[in-house]
Amino acid sequence: MTTETTPSYPVDEINRVKRRHDRGRYDVNTVHALLDSTALCHVAYAIDGQPYCTPTLYWREGSRLYWHGSSASRMLRNLADGEPACLTVTHLDSLVLARCGFNHSADYRSVMAFGRARLVNEAEEKERALVMMVDRFFPGRTAQLRQSTRAEIKATAVVTMEIERASAKIRAKGVADDDEDYELPIYAERLPVYTVLGAPQACARLPPGVARPGNLASYREGRRLDDAVTEAYGIAYAETEPVGG
Amino acid sequence: MTTETTPSYPVDEINRVKRRHDRGRYDVNTVHALLDSTALCHVAYAIDGQPYCTPTLYWREGSRLYWHGSSASRMLRNLADGEPACLTVTHLDSLVLARCGFNHSADYRSVMAFGRARLVNEAEEKERALVMMVDRFFPGRTAQLRQSTRAEIKATAVVTMEIERASAKIRAKGVADDDEDYELPIYAERLPVYTVLGAPQACARLPPGVARPGNLASYREGRRLDDAVTEAYGIAYAETEPVGG
Numbered sequence: 001m002t003t004e005t006t007p008s009y010p011v012d013e014i015n016r017v018k019r020r021h022d023r024g025r026y027d028v029n030t031v032h033a034l035l036d037s038t039a040l041c042h043v044a045y046a047i048d049g050q051p052y053c054t055p056t057l058y059w060r061e062g063s064r065l066y067w068h069g070s071s072a073s074r075m076l077r078n079l080a081d082g083e084p085a086c087l088t089v090t091h092l093d094s095l096v097l098a099r100c101g102f103n104h105s106a107d108y109r110s111v112m113a114f115g116r117a118r119l120v121n122e123a124e125e126k127e128r129a130l131v132m133m134v135d136r137f138f139p140g141r142t143a144q145l146r147q148s149t150r151a152e153i154k155a156t157a158v159v160t161m162e163i164e165r166a167s168a169k170i171r172a173k174g175v176a177d178d179d180e181d182y183e184l185p186i187y188a189e190r191l192p193v194y195t196v197l198g199a200p201q202a203c204a205r206l207p208p209g210v211a212r213p214g215n216l217a218s219y220r221e222g223r224r225l226d227d228a229v230t231e232a233y234g235i236a237y238a239e240t241e242p243v244g245g
Numbered sequence: 246m247t248t249e250t251t252p253s254y255p256v257d258e259i260n261r262v263k264r265r266h267d268r269g270r271y272d273v274n275t276v277h278a279l280l281d282s283t284a285l286c287h288v289a290y291a292i293d294g295q296p297y298c299t300p301t302l303y304w305r306e307g308s309r310l311y312w313h314g315s316s317a318s319r320m321l322r323n324l325a326d327g328e329p330a331c332l333t334v335t336h337l338d339s340l341v342l343a344r345c346g347f348n349h350s351a352d353y354r355s356v357m358a359f360g361r362a363r364l365v366n367e368a369e370e371k372e373r374a375l376v377m378m379v380d381r382f383f384p385g386r387t388a389q390l391r392q393s394t395r396a397e398i399k400a401t402a403v404v405t406m407e408i409e410r411a412s413a414k415i416r417a418k419g420v421a422d423d424d425e426d427y428e429l430p431i432y433a434e435r436l437p438v439y440t441v442l443g444a445p446q447a448c449a450r451l452p453p454g455v456a457r458p459g460n461l462a463s464y465r466e467g468r469r470l471d472d473a474v475t476e477a478y479g480i481a482y483a484e485t486e487p488v489g490g
Contacts, residue, residue: 044289044331045289051329052331084294088298100393114295146429205427212432216434
């Protein structure tokens, strides 16, 4: 898939949003923007017919998703060879208290991305991935760090998955009751949920004079994590990816 | 599994924490406490060999997990018949910026629960589930609502899964660098991440005089969602479940 020429991911039985299809979106911009606003995903895969749902940090580069882990992990050993997987990200934006049980709900933004995972074996692609798994969240940081050793690089497995299908599902309407229920004397509300940053906690063992570098400034107390992560993405890929890609 | 007599979930190849096994926990109290501190989970299941990872609200009752959805949903139609599934919850507690790329990490608390999903068909069990999917988060709320109609009950499918295996995985140590790296002039920090409640947004169409009921008081601006959800669980099940169950 080339993002410049394909505005939407293809839709078929696997990724079509069936339940509440009015909430489904397949355009690349919506899908990628959600993928770029989060650090945590959950990956579904199956081993011998048993499904697993594993949380992990991940990042996107073009139409490829990347995540990493130990070379010894169950997931990575089993996903290495083109196994089908589904990577999902979800923002829980509110709990919705309606006037009947049926209309209780939540506002959320989620993406399900489908493809086949493979291990990144080629040295140059792996080297770049190990840089971007840090710099995608903290642009410029790798250049400030102690260099990785060969043993560390060997011990880190990187998985990539070309997005073959994807769907976004968004609910953002708060309380939505049946028309005839609004006149009832029943309290209803939208209860917002935010994921935010706390005050950065500098390592207690910093040598004297080592200050917080300026490239971390966008990660500040009280800021929404999705905003900080989205901003970092824009900086990290400003020169390497077309706008909207 | 009876929680009174079994302090831990059984461990085998499916749920053993392999990567960073020092972070693995299998005792029922740890697993249940984490399951009871969240509203959002991700469920992994497979249809025709294709894994899916679906976000949903869920709740626990004893050693059973429950979630719901439309009777028309892909997941529920396919999970109804004892299909294996994995339900995972994750709190992202921090991003960890270390002195080398390899030690960049995150603090988190997660549970993976394994079992076989089945549709709740029996009328009494379904009725109770439809009450608890609201009252588990907002104790006492169902009694304040417009009663569910038969059409609503029919349109709501409830899935349950007896937890056969489970594992918790917890990282809570912030920066953890190699000993020889602490003297390097490199900045390192723990960047806390919190999921919190915003100010409740009352429905704009409330009739005059309808006030926020007192049983919602624990959901207040600035509170951590996990604390509010845990407190609600304790109230909702105070009289129906043994302590530690």
